[in-house]
């Protein structure tokens with residue numbers, strides 16, 4: 001490597017096996033980063049400026065990987081540092097921007113550390129979680145050794161996604177389309193509750209909810225830990241491909257708590273997971289559950305026994321005025337659009353022939 005004088009404006013730069021460093025900039029992480037560019041940069045170059053993240057993501061992620069032989073925690077802490085940098089400095093654009101193909105932006109934008117380096121490294125870490133270590137490392141090795149398509153050639157994001165998917169044995173464009181091409185990150189506001197179906201048989205209900213307004217939905221595999229009253233716990237993993245999914249897990253011991261993403265595998269997120277309180281009809285044991293609650297754009301009501309087609313569904317505002325009435329109900333999920341609703345507390349009433357089930361919910365704007 002070579003050390004430049006203070007007119008060199010970059011920290012370090014890899015130039016086909018001659019790494020240049022800024023004056024006084026010798027350090028292990030920077031050298032690892034530049035060495036990694038011999039594979040991701042020199043050996044496989046980005047097809048367009050929009051694919052620059054394939055260089056900097058891999059080089060930055062490699063800095064973390066370099067720490068892993070000492071201790072996995074060192075690797076993970078470095079990744080969490082990247083996530084913290086991104087979350088606190090996110091300028092709000094995506095990692096991949098199609099317009100950069102024809103019109104690359106200024107260096108300040110294109111080489112923005114929070115996005116092109118830190119967030120891209122986190123996207124690779126999350127890919128590692130999604131695929132598992134064995135498949136992930138096999139996939140990136142296969143990508144780097146693919147002389148027909150990538151090695152000593154160039155790579156674009158979609159072809160990279162196709163290649164990783166081929167090795168993994170499943171189409172993974174959904175992951176890259178969301179996490180690389182959409183700006184920002186998911187803000188989870190999940191809920192859960194437990195029910196005892198019969199003696200000795202419990203269900204844990206997990207309701208996923210993303211509330212960010214600055215990006216569409218982010219699909220992902222979600223891990224939850226369910227802890228039981230007998231002191232044991234278990235991990236459950238589900239693939240969450242649309243918003244407001246309702247997952248039900250069956251257990252033969254009583255669950256006491258549910259934790260979302262207990263290992264912080266999804267580092268690019270903000271998350272709140274609350275115990276929701278289903279409202280009971282004391283007569284029939286029927287539950288009516290509003291979700292999400294508080295709700296912003298829409299609210300769904302779940303009835304575990306299914307809505308009676310002869311029942312009426314009525315919503316009242318806090319002053320007792322009826323704001324909605326629905327009849328001819330069906331299924332066990334009822335979705336209501338909250339366009340035009342004022343913020344406040346509402347009461348939903350499901351009026352059957354001889355039954356009345358109520359549920360309070362909050363509308364925020």
Ligand SMILES: [Zn+2]
Pocket residue numbers: 033037055056059
């Ligand atoms: Zn770099």
